[in-house]
Amino acid sequence: MFFSYFKDLVGREVTVELKNDLAIRGTLHSVDQYLNIKLENTRVVDQDKYPHMHRISLVNVSMVIHGLAFAK
Structure with a gap:
């Protein structure tokens, strides 16, 4: 159920x-x-709080997600 939902979001900004x-x-x-x-073209939402993360561009996340939202 969740897998198919996330699969439908591939290519969208989240x-x-x-x-x-x-x-x-x-x-x-x-x-x-x-x-x-796996996310591409990434940026930290609160760059002032996490200045050491400002140069990330590719992120792999292994189920440590608290929440997920996508752009409208």
Whole structure:
């Protein structure tokens, strides 16, 4: 159920909120059946809070997601 939902979002811009409150926005590149996701063209939502993360461009997330939202 969740896998097919996330699979439909591939290619769209999403925001991933991790358990440590770090929010990352980027294009959903891929998702697997374990809900591990890969984001491209990423940026940290609150760059003032996480200045050391300002140069990330590709992120792999392994089910430590707290929330997910997508751009309208």
